[in-house]
Amino acid sequence: MDFVKGLRLTIFTAEDYKYEENILFRQIVDRLYDASISGVTVVRGIMGYGSSKQMRQVRLADLFEGLPIIIDAVDTKEIIEGFIIEHSELLTHCTVTTSPVELWR
Template sequence: MNHQDVLFVRVYLTEAKQAQLKQLLKVLHDDYHISGVTLFRGISGFGDSGQLHEAHLLDLSLDLPITLEFFDETEKIKPVLAYLEQEMKPGHWVYWPARTGT
């Protein structure tokens, strides 16, 4: 079985940060050529503000939590980490080493 060592990155945003999200997706795709990115929309969550963001049946909230995930070879991810360090608040992204399975 072949494996590849990669870095896995998770970025935490909210729907209210649409401009930041669109810019990040553009940079990951156009500038860093990351192989794939997945975006998840949460139904509930809170961050450093402590304000709870929830989806309600009668209220279509436009400020729900969003998680963006991606992984790639370590050398491709290192410049992305430098970009995130400049563009994102501390604590709004994490990364860790992982291994792909084939």
């Protein structure tokens, strides 16, 4: 096994965002799975804001709804870039970043 160059895709969204009446982050993860992306992790934030500048944070009265979600996915550069292009309509209301990584394969 050796290290190979890869790309990390990080998608910032919120757990209550929807796309075509379905929960957005779940649709993204389902599509990452269907695309056979090597690894995906979803992290739920306790506080944050995005382009809307609407602060979101954990409060008991909110029953923990609408919190920030971070989806991290890793694979080769070609596969990650292909995913972004193919699913750009789903990522329109998200903040999307990529960064180089080394994958142990």
